[in-house]
Amino acid sequence: METKDVYILGIESSCDDTSAAVLLNGVLLSNVTASQDVHMAYGGVVPELASRAHQENIVPVVDQAIKRAGITKEQLTAVAFTRGPGLMGSLLVGVSFAKGFARSLGIPLIDVNHLQGHVMAHFIKESDDDKTAPPLPFICLLVSGGNSQIVKVNAYNDMQVLGQTIDDAAGEAIDKCSKVMGLGYPGGPIIDKLARQGNPHAFEFAEPQIPDLNYSFSGLKTSFLYSLRKWIEDDAGFIEHNKNDLAASLEFTIVDILMKKLRKAVKMTGVNHVAVAGGVSANNGLRNAFREHAEKYGWNIYIPKFSYTTDNAAMIGITGYYKYLDGDFCSIDKPAFSKVTFK
Structure with a gap:
């Protein structure tokens, strides 16, 4: 019996x-993203401006994704969309469009958890013979601007959170420290670039002592701020004279906090297949730490392509594909949700 091709449209x-x-049987055909530069002037994402920009971008972005995939919208099998967590105004644009688009085509709707999507980015295939996905089970360090979690992945729909931040996320701490230094937003790429030219041991910042596998980055952010204030009192040009070393020391401290807990999780579970996901997984220092740990502790590591680290629809589409195979569809009355959760 001939199997029918499954075309999934993912929306993030x-x-x-x-x-x-657009994915065909789990293989990526197109992945189109429109970013918003308007937030740079404000030092962070302004929710109202973000939702307006989504309204302007959603139709042309979906149109381009379908065209670049070389198909027509009538060939689509299902529509997968990010239901949450995230900014409510932004989510509502994608959710509303996905619902209307799926209904107009008479095809199923599939809701995807944004965090699950980041982990599932490792399963995006770029060709039929792509074998880069980690074997199950594996441990995934999920680090982004809004979330920092250690997840044990038993199956695409069975993810156990072993530990997570109790306050700020790693990416959030980096962005805030960058803002304090007057370096701009988003801080991640700026700090990463400067850190490559600095000494990671030039300055020491407080590392919080949090039990179990949970994280905290609020104390580090405060330590960084108070240290800077003190140093600036003695030297008004301190940041400019030491920005490379400050960036390198900040990055080193954050990566050290992340990796200590991850080592503990690997030891506790006995699972040595270890992946990283989320926006901060693009950080050069974190990627190097993963490679060093693979060599030192015998880990099998999985680091995503840069294009799959930030928010993208390919990760939503691949999650949607697996849910489609299970017949796990979404009713049209399911609302968006902003709260961080895996369920």
Whole structure:
């Protein structure tokens, strides 16, 4: 019996990137993203501006994704969309469009958890013989601007959170420290670039002592701020004279906090297949730490392509594909949700 081709349209609009992707039987055909530069002037994402930009971008982005995939909208099998967590105004644009688009075509709707999508980015295939996905079970360090979690992945629909931040996320701490230094937003790429030219041991910042596998980055952010204030009192040009070393020391401290807990999780579970996901997984220092740990502790590591680290629709589409195979569809009355959860 001949199996029918499954074309999934993925839609992502949880924060400030409008993205759409098309996958055929789990293989990526197109992945189109429109970013929003308007937030740079404000030092962070402004929810109202983000939702307006999504409204402008959603139709042309979806249109381009379908065209670049070389298909027509009538060939689509299902529409997968980010239901949450994220900024409510941004999510509502993607959710509303997905519902209307799926209904107009008479095809199923599939809701995807944004966090689950980041982990599932490792299963995006770029060709039929792509074998880069980690074997199950594996441990995934999920680090982004809004979330920091250690997840044990038993199956695509069975993810156990072993530990998570109790306050700020790692990416959030980096962005805030960058803002304090007057370096701009988003801080991640700026700090990453400066850190490559600095000494990671030039300055020491407080590392919080949090039990179990949970994280905290609020104390580090405060330590960084108070240290800077003190140093600036003695030297008004302190930041400019030491920005490379400050960036390198900040990055080193955050990566050290992340990796200590991850080592503990690997030891506790006995699972040595270890992946990283989320926006902060693009960080050079974190990627190097993963490679060093693979060599030192015998881990099998999985680091995503840069294009799959930030918010993108390909990760939503691949999650939707697996849910489609299970017949796990979404009713049209399911609302968006902003709260961080895996369920």
